[in-house]
Amino acid sequence: MSNTREPFEPDDATLGLLEAEEVEGISVEPVTQWDLFWTRLRRHRLAMLSAGFLVAVAFVVLIAPWITCPAGDQYQFCGRPLEHFAEQLKDDGGRLYVNIAPRGDFLFGTDELARDVMSRVIHGGRASLLVGLLTGAIVAGLGTVVGALAGYYPGPIDQSLMRFTDLVLGLPLIPVAIVVGRLLPELVFLPEWMRRGVWGISFLLGFLLWGTLARIVRAEFLSLREKEFVEAARAAGANDRRIIFRHILPNAISPIIVQTTLIVGTAIIVEAALSFLGFGVRPPIPTWGGMAAEGAGVAPRGYWWELVFAASSLIMTVLAVNYIGDGLRDALDPTQTIERK
């Protein structure tokens, strides 16, 4: 494979790589697609910045159990349902810890139920990020399989799969998601964590959002399956499974990655919208969307911190995801010249 590459015009980034190798006196190594991808991605400053931000968010969210509950267990914050032990909730002056504006011991303030907003924002991040990633995984799996089968096997398989995809894409997202979201807690045969929590919503969103990716993958497969290298693989005796997974899929991976990244952001936003309408992840499990929805109700009374911190975390995270998607799109597209962002 390495010797059959087409001659290419090195652009700035490639030249940079080549020169660096020469300066150290090492023979010029072949520049792989992977090197090109990395060089291009590193050029996209906003994407790199976003990646850094997301890593930081993921780190904070992962160590949440060790860094929340700042004032000991007596407040029972930690995103768990609050036991109404009013005695425990009073400060030294006998006042309840309710709707406290941000201050030293409560950096993000407290909410109507005396819960520490910062703890809840961190735990909410866990739920929201999990919704995004799970939905992305489901969409990537479903969309790739359906699109690959439809694109590789023309005729009845393609026709029936694409008609089904059209049907799913024809469903109006929000109204249908509301109906399913209402249904989820009632599905008694499912375990509790699936019905009320993050998993149920992720499955719901995953099953509603895979259509676009399936179409993209199908289009890629349709064109790739006619290429010479597929013919060569078939002549060499490769079976369908090997051709699909080892020969075509790696060449169709770029749009899958980009679309999945965008779905992660979409899922977080749609979950927030559903939470606002009361059909998302159910309280007391905090999500950024749910917290912002609760905060939206009390913000007009002046308790802005209950809205602002959750909302801005959500917006900044989704923004970072979208910038990474943009960076990946630029980096994975071999025809594109490097743009400065």
Place this chain on the structure above:
Amino acid sequence: MLAYIVRRLVYGAVTLLALSLVVFFLIQAGGGSPLDRLRGNPRLTPLIPVLTEHFGLDKPALQQYLTWLRNFVSVDTFSIDDASAVLAIGGAIAFTAVLWVVVVERSWWRSARAFTILLIWVGALWYAKGRITFALNWSQSFRGDGPVWDLIFGAVGATFRLGAAALLLALIIGIPLGIYQAIRQYSFFDQLGTTFSFATFSTPIFIIGVGLQLIMALYLERWTGVKVFYVAGMTSTDYTDLGAAAQIGDVFQHLTLPAISIALISIAQYSRFQRASMLEVMHSDYLRTAKAKGLPRRRVIVKHALRNALIPIVTLVSLDIAGIIGGAIITESIFGWPGIGRLYIGAIGAVDYPVIMAVVMSIGIAIVVMNIVADILYGVLDPRVRYE
């Protein structure tokens, strides 16, 4: 062309059938009964068995679905109050037929014909609206709010006002923004527009709505003492007492904020799309030719680039209808807007099947019809596209 439209309509009908099946059985599976709210009141409890039988709620789900489906497509009332309406519809049909067969070998003819037909039909239906009584048998609301047909048509007007305002706003801001960004690629303004688009894509619509309420209404009034925008309802309570000019002003004061909340995300989408489309055209060979033969820059951009770059947006707008309606559902509950979104949320809470189904089906029909219209328009605008 006609065969194409018929085929699309058949596909659309199948999609709608699937949609109705999915939603109906999801609601059934969700449990709860529209009559549950009567249980708390001992005086109303005896009514439950009576109403259960009256609404057919004791029947198997499939039978309930079939009953609903039969009712949904059957005509309840149809009477012609004024014969001139029939003339108007007949005239529209005749005019369409005549225009259809007339052949004019001019580049503008296909577009002009399509828009004329569209205008004639809008006018004819508008004229017939008050003169022909027509209703489908969409049965009664389980909450006792009256016939579902009337409920839907009472609410559709409100949602249409909101959606149309949002769409108009998105078009007149989003498209010029995208064009300007493409002409001045990588300028400061372009970067600003891109940042705005990304930020808007990343914000849930309810946060935009609530933010607008807080900043543009609550804080603005607190700081300046002037009430510029209202945050709830379509009109003020004393709307009917106002003069004509004051009425228009009142409508705008109520409409602006919810329309902006829906429009912002569409503005972002349209400007991104228009920018990409314009850039693609700007890098095309025929544009290089136009520049090379020395045409003034303005003429190159307006006559050669813009005309071609505007075509793809038709598809985007039609796909965006679903997004605008979805946004309207959320925005209506923030701004207390009496449209189908609020009707829907209320009906979901009360397990009011007929209303839920009617709203979902209306949205589905709107999306299917808009997609077909967009495809036809695309064919009209781009002569390379021919539907077989």
